Amino acid sequence: MLLMIKMMKPFYTLQEGNDLKLVFAYQYFSVVKGTEVYQFIPVESNEIRINLKTKQIENLTDIFVFQRGTRIFRIPLFQLLQISDLIDHLKSITTFYIQEAKTLAEAESFNEEIFHLEIQNLQRLIDKALSDGDREMFMLLTDKLKAEEAAH
Structure with a gap:
């Protein structure tokens, strides 16, 4: 049949x-x-x-x-x-939805990469503040790092 x-x-x-x-x-x-x-x-x-x-x-x-x-x-x-x-x-019905899901996944991946780069940058700035002996900048940056990680 x-x-x-x-x-x-x-x-x-x-x-x-x-x-x-x-x-x-x-x-x-x-x-x-x-x-x-x-x-x-x-x-x-x-x-x-x-x-x-x-x-x-x-x-x-x-x-x-x-x-x-x-x-x-x-x-x-x-x-x-x-x-x-x-x-x-x-396939003809789902093509749009599959493409949307793929685009969303790519955007999430991109945002995750940006987040990791921002964290790495903060860590480098913290290291610089430590090596410069800048306690105020060190405290400011570590608070910002904690906030970023908590928000993620």
């Missing part, structure tokens, strides 16, 4: 840190099985959870249910991924 995704539009998306939830509702997700179109019905699972950092789907065992008239079929998400073009549709 080969399936093709006819339509796949999340009802809404929710991003929490590196986790992205794609939530589906009636008429927003359909598949073609043979020549017949089956509509998604949120009887069991209604979401796909993706870790944006690893780009992995986290709820592969969840069951998705599709209906055409009185006929219903249930399929685990991992199987739907194997026998359909679902991954292509997911």
Whole structure:
């Protein structure tokens, strides 16, 4: 049995840190099985959870249910991924979120490097104040170092 995704539009998306939830509702997700179109019905699972950092789907065992008239079929998400073009549709939906997560991670890494450079600079200034015998500057700089480390 080969399936093709006819339509796949999340009802809404929710991003929490590196986790992205794609939530589906009636008429927003359909598949073609043979020549017949089956509509998604949120009887069991209604979401796909993706870790944006690893780009992995986290709820592969969840069951998705599709209906055409009185006929219903249930399929685990991992199987739907194997026998359909679902991954292509997911890529088009998640590209923006994955890029945003990557940009955020790069910014956090950059900020962390800046913090370490600032700490190293303060330590050098403390050493200079010690070698110059400048007690007032030494006290000022050590207080600033403590505050920086506490704030981080």
